[in-house]
Each structure stands twice: as structure tokens, then as C-alpha cells.
Amino acid sequence: MSVEPEVPIVQVEEVRENPVLYKIISSDNHVFTISEHAVKLSKTLWDLITNLGLTAENALDNPIPVENVNGKNMETIVQFCERHKYDEEEPEYTNYIREFVLPEWDRQLLSIDNEELFQLILATNYLDIQKLMDYCCRVIGDMAKDKTPEELRIIYGIPTDAEDDALERSASDSPGPSG
Amino acid sequence: MTKLIPIWENLPIHFKQNLVDKLDFRSRLNLSACSTSERDLVDSCPISIHSLYIEQHDEEGFHLKISFSKNGMVLKFNCNNRDRSVSALHRLLSHRKTKIEEEKWEVVKKIMETEQWKRAGKIHLYDCKVDAYFKNFLHVDSLKICVEKLTEAMLLEVIEVITARDPPPGSQKEYQTPKIATLLTNESRCLLIIKWKKAIEATVCRREFLNEDFLKNHGNCVTLDMI
Structure with a gap:
């Protein structure tokens, strides 16, 4: 089934080497084109493409709807994937990232307010893009530097034990699905 | 939204x-x-330690410097006797997720080959099973180590080493003071091996009540400061 785009297609980056292109539609009907190398960074999208049997011939005629991600986050994600599509895989990625300094380009991309960043993390988690998850993690981790527990609670929106208890009580007081 | x-x-x-x-x-x-x-x-998350630096500051004790990442923050522990930071360090290293990977034992092996290790007079290790490197601990005068399984062969080895060794100079200050004390522990019990002036004695004690169980047989005149 093909979905008619309601807004102009956002071409994030001109792609080289006549690659295979795919179309992705965000929850708010923005349409994005993304190259095969870039889309492979998202395990969710690539699994979907594989399962749908999309090929170079029919890919652009069959846009992929992603209802859990809005256009703003999808734009960031597509930009990120296009930027890093030719990156070499690090053999010991976790250890590497521990010492890793976020490149300036990525720091700029992820310089968004806290709520947007958290929303982007949820979208990234849904699309299963490990590298972007690690980068977001680094940004969020950097926020914690030299912060007191009180400051951390505010920055991250962490509830206190008392708030946790209150939330639990209200959940247990509220009637269940059958009540 | x-x-x-x-x-x-x-x-x-x-x-x-x-x-x-x-x-x-x-x-x-x-x-x-x-x-x-x-x-x-x-x-629930393991602590990653990048490097550990041991520094002798004076005769009283030494300092441990632990770095958690390359060029990262360094924590300093002053490891004098009964110093509070020793328990802080113990808490850090005994974190339930802390583990030493197999290849890291190569580093431990190298440490055991150093002169400092060979000349150590006192080694106390908590919550770290040393079965595989058991023999490398037997040269010290005061030893507290944990083993997964205490075997007869191990016990004989300890007794043999203690019998063969000369007591360190100055260790016999009083008649009732043990010359060499060794403590082997597992989850609940521990075996206290002491070389007296003319005898070697091994006592099984409950781990939680080490002093009480030991002193039942020896009275208050015995000094357990060595262990």
C-alpha cells in the first residue's frame, strides 16, 4: 500500500554512488528519503525492509510508515544515519566509547533541550540504532558531571523515594481494568 | 502531544x-x-577501573590511586591500619558486579612476581577467591585470604610452609603471641592456623565469631592483632 505524502519530501543529504533509496513516513506524515547504507544502522528499519521484501526497484514506491517517531526526531535520525553510514565498525565498541569524545558535528546535532533529547532517545531505542544510542548516552552522561543528587533529580527528572511511593500508592488505589 | x-x-x-x-x-x-x-x-552496573596505582608514602602505610577512565578522575585511598578509606576501598572492590576477567589475571600474576609482593609481610584479601594462586600467598607473616574450597592438600601445604619458615625477626615479643598467623576463610567458616613458639595449631572458627571461638580455647591472654 502506498501512502501519499502530504508535505514535500525532505532530502537530508545528497547521496553518492547511485544508492538504493527508501522512503520513511513519520507519525506526523513527513516523508524522508534515506539511503540503504544509512538505513542499515537502524536494526528495526532494516528488519522491516527485509521482511517486506523491498528492492531497489520497488523501494521508493513503498514508503515505510513509522508511527512511533515524529518528523522532528526522524529528521535528526536520518541526518545521523547518513553522516555515519560509512563509519567502520569498532571491534570493541563499548570500551571504545568509554574514552570517546563526541565529535563536534554530533554534539551540535544533539544540542537540543532535555525533553527533545529524551524523546529522541525513545525514538532511537524504538528504531534500534546502537551508535546513536551510545552518542545520546554520552551527552546525557556529560550532563551529570559535577552535579549534586538534587541537581541530577532536576536535570533527569528523577522522582524521589517519597514521590515513587506516592505514585505506587495512587496506582494501587486506582480501580483495576475490571473495576 | x-x-x-x-x-x-x-x-x-x-x-x-x-x-x-x-x-x-x-x-x-x-x-x-x-x-x-x-x-x-x-x-546493577559493574564498576570499570582503568588503572590502579600503589604508592608507598611512609613506613606506616601506602596509598592506592584508582582511575576510572583514561585521564579521568583519580580516587586516592590512604591505606593505613584501620583507616576508614580501607573500608571504602573494600566496599568499592567488593561490589557485587565487580569481576576480574581471565586475562586480567595475567596482570595479577605479574604483580605476584614483583619484589614488593614477595617482600610483603601482611596480605589481607576479602571476598576474593584465590584458589588458583594459593601458593603465592604463603610467604607472608600474616595472611587472610578466601578460598572457594579448602582441600586437605591446601591445608598440608600451609602447614608445611609454616613449619619450614623461620619466624620473622621481632615477632616473638611475648610468649603468648603467635609467631605466624594464617587465616583461610570460606562463606561461613574459617581456619585459623597459628605457629606458636613450639607448635602449630589450626582452629576452625565461625567466620562471624572468629575472636570468640578462638578465645574459647586460648583465653584472653592471646593477642590476635597479628591476624
Whole structure:
């Protein structure tokens, strides 16, 4: 089934080497084109493409709807994937990232307010893009530097034990699905 | 679109664990102080130590410097007797997620080959099973180590080593003071081996009541400071 785009297609980056292109539609009907190398960074999208049997011939005629991600986050994600599509895989990625300094380009991309960043993390988690998850993690981790527990609670929106208890009580007081 | 409240709680747990893994040690402590849930989260993540530096400052004791990442923050522990920082260090290293990977034992082996190790007079290790390197600990005058399984062969080895060794100079200050004391422990019990002036004695004690159980047989005149 093909979905008619309601807004102009956002071409994030001109792609080289006549690659295979795919179309992705965000929850708010923005349409994005993304190259095969870039889309492979998202395990969710690539699994979907594989399962749908999309090929170079029919890919652009069959846009992929992603209802859990809005256009703003999808734009960031597509930009990120296009930027890093030719990156070499690090053999010991976790250890590497521990010492890793976020490149300036990525720091700029992820310089968004806290709520947007958290929303982007949820979208990234849904699309299963490990590298972007690690980068977001680094940004969020950097926020914690030299912060007191009180400051951390505010920055991250962490509830206190008392708030946790209150939330639990209200959940247990509220009637269940059958009540 | 409705705002997700609270945002932190909606983050996937593996992301939070990944995040904790990237925090420096002080930030980990601060995060764990935020709430019980965050303490559980931090406790579920292993502590990664990049390097450990041992520095002799004076005759009284030595300092340990632990770095949690390359060029990262360095924690200093002053390891004098009964210093509070020793228990802080113990707490850090005995974190239930702390583990020594197999290849790291190569480093431990090298440490055991150093002169400092060979000349050590006192080694106390907690919650670290040393079965595979048991023999490398038997040269010291005061020893506390844990083993997974205490075998007869191990016991004979300890007794043999203790019998063969000359007591260290100055160790026999009083008649009732043990010359060499060795303590082997497992989960609940420990075996206290002491070389007296003319005899070697091994006493099985409950780990929690070491002093009480030992003193039942020896009275208050015995000094247990050596162990």
C-alpha cells in the first residue's frame, strides 16, 4: 500500500554512488528519503525492509510508515544515519566509547533541550540504532558531571523515594481494568 | 502531544545501565543518592577501573590511586591500619558486579612476581577467591585470604610452609603471641592456623565469631592483632 505524502519530501543529504533509496513516513506524515547504507544502522528499519521484501526497484514506491517517531526526531535520525553510514565498525565498541569524545558535528546535532533529547532517545531505542544510542548516552552522561543528587533529580527528572511511593500508592488505589 | 512524565522513568533500562557505565565514579555515587531505584540501578552496573596505582608514602602505610577512565578522575585511598578509606576501598572492590576477567589475571600474576609482593609481610584479601594462586600467598607473616574450597592438600601445604619458615625477626615479643598467623576463610567458616613458639595449631572458627571461638580455647591472654 502506498501512502501519499502530504508535505514535500525532505532530502537530508545528497547521496553518492547511485544508492538504493527508501522512503520513511513519520507519525506526523513527513516523508524522508534515506539511503540503504544509512538505513542499515537502524536494526528495526532494516528488519522491516527485509521482511517486506523491498528492492531497489520497488523501494521508493513503498514508503515505510513509522508511527512511533515524529518528523522532528526522524529528521535528526536520518541526518545521523547518513553522516555515519560509512563509519567502520569498532571491534570493541563499548570500551571504545568509554574514552570517546563526541565529535563536534554530533554534539551540535544533539544540542537540543532535555525533553527533545529524551524523546529522541525513545525514538532511537524504538528504531534500534546502537551508535546513536551510545552518542545520546554520552551527552546525557556529560550532563551529570559535577552535579549534586538534587541537581541530577532536576536535570533527569528523577522522582524521589517519597514521590515513587506516592505514585505506587495512587496506582494501587486506582480501580483495576475490571473495576 | 502529551508530555511523558516523568521522562527519566520512561527511558529503557538498558539505556540507563549504559549511561551509568559511562559515568565517572563520583557521578555514579551522586546518581545512586537520588533514590532507591537509582541506587539499585547503579548497583546493577559493574564498576570499570582503568588503572590502579600503589604508592608507598611512609613506613606506616601506602596509598592506592584508582582511575576510572583514561585521564579521568583519580580516587586516592590512604591505606593505613584501620583507616576508614580501607573500608571504602573494600566496599568499592567488593561490589557485587565487580569481576576480574581471565586475562586480567595475567596482570595479577605479574604483580605476584614483583619484589614488593614477595617482600610483603601482611596480605589481607576479602571476598576474593584465590584458589588458583594459593601458593603465592604463603610467604607472608600474616595472611587472610578466601578460598572457594579448602582441600586437605591446601591445608598440608600451609602447614608445611609454616613449619619450614623461620619466624620473622621481632615477632616473638611475648610468649603468648603467635609467631605466624594464617587465616583461610570460606562463606561461613574459617581456619585459623597459628605457629606458636613450639607448635602449630589450626582452629576452625565461625567466620562471624572468629575472636570468640578462638578465645574459647586460648583465653584472653592471646593477642590476635597479628591476624
